[in-house]
Amino acid sequence: MATSPDAELFELLDITGEDAAECAHLLETPPDEPVLQAMEAMQKRLGTFPVDSIRADGAAETVWIEALLRFAPSVHAYHLDLGISPAVSAASLADLGLQLRINRRVHGHFGLDTWSWLTLHMAGNLFRLGRLQFHLVPADGQGSDWVLGVHIPEDGGLSPTLVDSSFAEASSFFPRYFPDKPARKATCDSWMLDPYLIERLPDSNIASFARRFTLDRCTDAPTDAVYFTFRQRGLDNLDRLPRETSLQRVVLERIDDGGTWQLGHGHLAL
Ligand SMILES: CC(C)(COP(=O)(O)OP(=O)(O)OC[C@H]1O[C@@H](n2cnc3c(N)ncnc32)[C@H](O)[C@@H]1OP(=O)(O)O)[C@@H](O)C(=O)NCCC(=O)NCCS
Incomplete structure (x- = not known):
């Protein structure tokens, strides 16, 4: 099997199995406007120590999943810039993969009903x-x-x-x-x-x-x-x-x- 171009990202985020296939599909085409806006919202918070997560009524889960996937490397780079080890950064960001697996258990399909919780990790001040x-x-x-x-x-x-x-x-x-x-x-x-x-x-x-x-x-x-x-x-x-x-x-x-x-x-x- 050919290695996915996203293999390194999925390893960082501990995204596995069917979730990896679904996520790869989201990354196949360039991000559309809602995804870019979600990424911009996360970019504004990176390094600012916010207490609350981002919330948005009626937000599409797949928009946020794609935005989280695309933004995570910036958070990883921010962590490394602070001198934090790649292992701690990866352990912290791996909650995304875990939450995708939990979503499957809760709803029986690909999704992320806890996307808002993950926006905390993306501000760079939540560590495992x-x-x-x-x-x-x-x-x-x-x-x-x-x-x-x-x-x-x-x-x-x-x-x-x-x-x-x-x-x-x-x-x-x-x-x-x-x-x-x-x-x-x-x-x-x-x-x-x-x-x-x-x-x-x-x-x-x-x-x-x-x-x-x-x-x-x-x-x-x-x-x-x-x-x-x-x-x-x-x-x-x-x-x-x-x-x-x-x-x-x-x-x-x-x-x-x-x-x-x-x-x-x-x-x-x-
Ligand atoms: C918190 C957690 C790690 C505790 O697990 P643990 O160390 O195994 O818990 P305990 O040893 O105190 O468990 C006592 C009993 O409850 C059971 N138990 C604990 N968590 C359970 C769970 N999520 N589902 C079913 N049973 C559970 C244990 O099997 C044990 O049962 P027994 O007395 O019949 O043998 C586990 O509940 C968990 O993963 N929860 C989900 C995450 C969570 O709740 N986070 C907090 C969000 S605010």
Whole structure:
């Protein structure tokens, strides 16, 4: 089989199998106006440490997939310019391939319903260091105080040892590459910090992760736990979902009992 002209790009972004064929197809013809506009929107943010992702009502997913593919090499070059290793840059950008695979599981076809999330990576301030992702942003939207937003990509178990080494890596990485943006605090906003999980699965990796954080508040997020546990959008047909693992049972039983899953907002000192 001939090597695709995009092989190097797909390796950088960990795009595999059928997704690679679909992506190659998107790159066959020159970008049209909507793609160029999406790329321009990302170019404006590169190196500016934005907190929020780009959102656009009614945006076509394929437009954003193509724009992300075409723009990723600029982000990679920006990382390398800062002296960041090719491996860390690639691990950070590889979330694109992972999200394409997840989209296939959720919807059964090629697409990227999380394209907006990927626009954060393209601003150049979100890194995967070991097991976790860290997003360097100004605290409270101001530029004087900095914080690391913590995210948990799907990639097998979340053992405390892996989490410890990921935080250890972050505490040397950020002062080295962003010395003028010192972060003393990490924050996490996740269904995994819902205190119900600590109560119901006290010996789990998830509970051990949640206990690292001081919980500031909770907000209703009825669908998050279902999405991240079952990769299903929405709360339809819950009776058809498996109840094989303790987490699957806990997630569904709470809803059966009339409860609402929460997003826990927490912080920890670095
Ligand atoms: C977060 C995550 C890595 C935790 O995995 P883990 O380390 O295996 O979790 P734990 O050891 O705490 O799991 C406790 C139990 O829940 C089960 N479990 C954990 N995550 C599960 C998932 N996504 N789907 C189904 N069951 C899951 C485990 O198999 C275990 O079951 P058991 O007690 O019957 O053996 C995993 O849930 C995951 O990949 N989630 C998707 C990413 C995510 O949610 N990110 C946060 C977004 S805000």
